[in-house]
Amino acid sequence: MAGPNAPIDKCDCDVIHQDIIDWVRDKMPREETLYDLAEFFKVFGDSTRIRILWALAESEMCVCDIANLLNMTQSAISHQLRVLKQAALVKSRRDGKVVYYSLDDEHVQQIIDQGMTHINEK
Amino acid sequence: MAGPNAPIDKCDCDVIHQDIIDWVRDKMPREETLYDLAEFFKVFGDSTRIRILWALAESEMCVCDIANLLNMTQSAISHQLRVLKQAALVKSRRDGKVVYYSLDDEHVQQIIDQGMTHINEK
DNA sequence: TGTTCATATGAATGTTTATTCATATGTTCC
């Protein structure tokens, strides 16, 4: 296992527990899956988006309502709603000129609640 | 409610549903709480940290092991472990020169699992 | 058809952040 295409060892410590490393590596999901998982949580990792999600958990709202509730510009809210929609966390319906947003997933509430539980316990 | 100190309305739409806004505002947690919640989820929103958490869910590991498992530098791993420790998601114990890390919270597994469930369903 | 209104979007900007490099800290063994 040496030569031009050998993987570069980024850490050259002597105390490598190779058996554990191999065992854990075998149990890890595919790299791509874990990347997707991180992308998913990243959506919750912004206070504006969390506030939007929390608001929508209470009631369907139009873009304008959310902007007023959070005292932010319509543009900023619209940009974040796009992120939330791409993550399949919210859905929208159009009624004339007005677009109403609501939660698109029953998990959203659970995930937020679980995070809140952690926050409150520490 | 006008004058030099009046709050600036960031959105001047006509179709404001003021009753809904007031009702939702009343049910929202404190701004600071939602900020903390976003900070909490932000920790899960990085693939390196998610991979570290997943690995530690399988077995206690030293910094060097994690670096080799993920093929990253010891420094990069150490920096991320600090973030995870500050978020109270991992704990460490020292054994001579070697520092072993493990999960510090029973919620971590649940939160990751729930995120994974969402990923797999969409 | 033209105007008004609600929302969406592209480009620019400032901030945050993950990684790297160099080096410091802390432990063991001689």
Add this chain to the structure above:
DNA sequence: GGAACATATGAATAAACATTCATATGAACA
């Protein structure tokens, strides 16, 4: 005490990202 090793950390850099501004799209109404 000094050398060797595992980990921690500060500064620098590059990439990611949230917000703003200007403007486009799309619907209602006259």
